[in-house]
Amino acid sequence: MNLNYLSFEQPIAELEAKIEELQSVGNDNNVNIAEEVARLRDKSQKLTDKIYSKLTAWQVVQVARHPHRPYTADYIPRLFSDWEELHGDRHFGDDRAIIGGVARLDGKPVMVIGEEKGRGVQQKVMRNFGMPKAEGYRKALRLMEMAERFKMPVLTLIDTPGAYPGIDSEERNISEAIARNLSVMSRLKTPIICTVIGEGSSGGALAIGVGDQLNMLQYSTYFVISPEGCANIIWKTAEKAPQAAEAMGVTSANLQKLGIIDETIPEPSGGAHRDIEAMSHTLQSRLIQQLSELRAMPMEDLLDRRYRRLMSIGQP
């Protein structure tokens, strides 16, 4: 089994292995196999398209959590120029599960805040697996308030398994840190665009997720409780996570239908990790377009629209 592929992608993995094998043979001999490789490539592409055209909610969750999925740190250099990271909440410390800083998007200054899971064991530990603590959300708050003062829009990238459930989190009142961000983001006098790039888990995601425009990458996921957590409560076993994912409707398609998110940003065939450059290009052009639309609105209208939209969520 090829670990670069998820279990439901194994037919693709087999085809890709065959292609690789053929190519190595081709290099050794003079047999003309280009045609055969092209044919298999085409087949693999079609198979990928077919599998990805009807992913279940649980399969989407797996793609969203794919170990190769691009993270905030992968997107920052591809979306922005002249990036400078800013550190610390000025009270307790610097939470590496949240990256924040200033950069330029299409030449104009922006504040970027994103959750970062970290790749590889060392990075993951340093990033606390993308689970921010109170000081992370307070750093985000500091940067957002600064963005307001200096008239920079705020762009957030959401990707977290959740706010960190630990003793230190509770001691430093992570609840208040999340709640405060929700309050302040609802009235921050600058455009805010939030994009779920991977896993948007509950309050830990929402804490940097209130704004004027909420995007989800096509195969990202957003839930109030992880499918495993939900399954544990209802069925008393995490094995029912696929059913829980289905019942909660954790995909961009479902959430757009519910009016929770504004836009689904399409991913390359087989997911963002198959072509991060293409993904970044699509995301960048959408952010530029959305931002220019938001900038064109008078601030009062923008804030009014943001508030009214929050008030209307769930209305029958």
Added chain:
Amino acid sequence: MNWLSRIRPSGPTYSDRSNSVPEGLWKKCPKCAAPLYRPELEKNLDVCPKCEHHMRIGARRRLDIFLDPDGRVELGMDVETVDQLKFRDVKRYRDRILDAQKKTGEKDALLTMEGTLRDLPVVVCAFEFAFHGGSMGYAVGERFTRAANTALHSNKPLICFSATGGARMQEALISLMQMAKTSAVLERLRVAGVPYVSVMTDPVYGGVSASLAMLGDLNIAEPAARAGFAGPNIIEQTIRQKLPKGFQRSEFLLEKGHIDMIISRRELRERIASLLSKFTHRPEPVDV
């Protein structure tokens, strides 16, 4: 059928369960096991006179013992629970709601009321923990928001007694977004200078803790109430350690600076009235 039931309109009754015929005249304190005489216990607001244990009370009783008897108006009665996802697990969410309604006599997990507190006009919310764990979905968020708007537009202080397990997962992202909604309306009160008092009663967790419960101008807790973001089981599973004694209890919250004070249930009325009289520049309330 007596004369009262004949003239009373039919429909759901909201009578306090604790006022209905008791199963027995005695109740054992769940903490110190002292046998307690029910009428005495009720007079003591369901606080054990032996060990001060604050027993959980329903939302309607909470409002009843907190507000002045006259001039109460219940708000948000027309807000209905919604099931936009048609959520279904082993049971349909709709049926779970019907069960909870039958069990509690309430439409959803939050009651909101306008009234007076020692003559000071206020708007008060109370979570009903017996209704689906006091969880917040659309109806709870909407009722809270409307109550907050009433407070905002009439310039009356807002008080909320929370008792909840957090967001209601059967409403998925709609329930998550109620955190943003309630926090946003509270920010309007904050900007307008309308005082908001959050009273945490056992327990307050998850999405409610990380929104409206922690945003009080004053955060208050009843003695030994548990409040936090993640439940103790989740934390223990994550860090694989036993939690320290008293973790997430009011006394811990006070020590860590999360709340302003711990107030015993019997003193809540007097002390919140006195506090709010200062925040609204009125004379101290006096007994007549």
